[in-house]
Amino acid sequence: MNSSESIYSVSQLNREAKRLLATHFMTVRVEGEVSNFSAPSSGHWYFSLKDAQAQIRCAMFRGQQQRLGFKPGNGDLVVVNAQVSLYEPRGDYQLVVEHMEQAGDGALRLAFERLKNKLLAEGLFDDSRKQGIPPIPRQIGVITSASGAAIHDILTVLQRRFPAVPVVIYPVAVQGDSAKSEISAALELANRRGETDVLILARGGGSLEDLWAFNEEVVARAIAASRIPVIAGIGHEVDFTIADFVADLRAPTPSAAAEHAVPSQTEWLGGFKFMENRLLEKLRRQLTQQQQRLDWLNKSLQLQHPGEKLQRNAQRLDELELRLQKSSRQTLWQATQLLALNSQKLRRFQPTAKIFQHRQTLDFYRQRLQRAMQLKLFSLKQQQNGIGQTLHAVSPLATLERGYAIVKQQSSGQIVKSAADIVENDLLETRLAKGRIVSLVKKIIPD
Structure with a gap:
């Protein structure tokens, strides 16, 4: 070993590596999937970012989290702004995350929620500002792609339900960079022309990214500013866009939007038939009532006719004359009968006749009393003898x-x-x- 060569301690080597990484990379943007996420009581976040071939440790300290509108979880796809660093005690290569945002679909959903909350706070979703859909529109406007399946479905439903209502098509792009401008311009054009009573804003189903034009703020504000009621029929039943919340009526599909725009012709004609029957019945009742009233007035008029009154008075006069004659005869007969009765009473109450009559009556009752007393005494004697014999026969003493x-x-x-x-x-x-x-x-x- 050459003694002139530098010998690093582990700490020195890790420190030097950390300095070189920080100097070379500065701040980097990295996209990856979150895994091994943990949030200890300190409030810091520790996790790994990975793709199909590799992974890297990451740390995001509590102070950097305050600017985020979400909390990541395992499996989330994110983009981070980070410093490339090295954790010296373990010699682990890592990223110190300064900012994080959701990538792909997650970013779109975050933008969706932010705009939704903003417009909600402004009152653009309030029911009080929504307009009613006319029961039978004079003309219907359809804002959608001229080549998509949605326009075919809408026209089919309108033709089936109420073919008498004409349709104006405002063709627009429903996907791509120009879609939001074309849709908002079509809404403004329809309002400027004023040729329709209701507008259908529609497109078929798709991913969140496919439907994104209907989540743009410029489209939402164009819908809110429309003086013509707007029915939104975007995507499938499970799809919700900002346009659905702002529109005057949300339909789950383009076909359903068409059904809400017009009534059923069969039901409408049935309603007319029902009202026609009710009107005819009411007219018949009115005619019957008026005929009855006319008959009553005719009879009343006849009763008030002068000739009729003279005839009734003449008949009444004859009736009173007959009653007077009858009453006179009756009064004369009663007076005659009363005179005869009083004469008879006077003769009956003369004293001589009454004395003779009472003497005869007294003699008659005296003879009847004597005979009755004799008969009663004889009967009592007979009864006494019989009772004595009976008592003796049934007496206990005799027994x-x-x-x-x-x-x-x-x-x-x-x-x-x-x-x-x-x-x-x-x-x-x-x-x-x-x-x-x-x-x-x-x-x-x-x-």
Whole structure:
């Protein structure tokens, strides 16, 4: 070994390598996929950037993260501005990241969210500023590519649903650098001409990058400034663009946009038929009511006719004359009847006749009373004799005289009707035709 050759320590070598890297590369932009991402409690980020053949360690310190609008994750494709450096303690070659942005689709989505939030804050998405779609437009404007599938789908739907409405096509590029300018210019042209009642802004499906013209701010502001209602039918149902949020109505597809622009001719004609039937029915009811009213007025007029009134009054006069004659005859007959009745009453209440009548009545009642008293006395005597005989026949004493006796329990006074009513040693009182006997039960013999 030549003693004149310099010998580096590990620390010196790593330090010198770090200086050379920093001096040679200055700031570099590197694109790669994030992997092995970690965010310890210090707030710094540590990860690797890789492509198909290699990877490099990266560090992004907390102070540099504040300017970012997102937090990366494993699998994200990013572009970083970084200093090429070397971590001396381990001798690891690394990038110290100063700035990071999403690459490809991720960058577009970040731009999408930024513009969306900006326009949302300005109120361009508010429902209060959106215009209503006319039920039947006088003429429809379509802003789309003249050669794409979207225009074919839109015209097919319009022809099927309501072919009577004419269509004006404003051909534009829907993809590429010139698309945003052509679309915004077409919106301004349609408003300047004022020949349509509604505009359909449409294109078929595609990637976020394919649809990007409809996420440009100039297009969004042209839609918001349109005095003609705009229906957006861009991409497929899952695709959302800034134009969808600003438009007066968002349809999931170009075909759906066409369906929203016009009603169904069949349903519309059916509605006309329904209204025609209702109108005819209402007219029939009105005619019926007016005919009934006319009949009533005609009858009322007839009743108010002078000849009719004279006829009714003449009939009324005849009726009153007949009633007067009848009332006079009735009054005369009643007076005659009352006179005869009073004369009869006067004759009936003369004193001589009444005295004679009362004497005859008194003699009659005296004879009836004497006969009734005699008959009553005889009847009472007969009844008394019969009752006495009956009482003697049913009297217990008469039964006792024939040899029978009445037996009672001395303690309770209950009459003994059966040997089962007493027990041995009971005291019994036996009544005979003459006298009573008190006995003690020694033995009971049932039947």
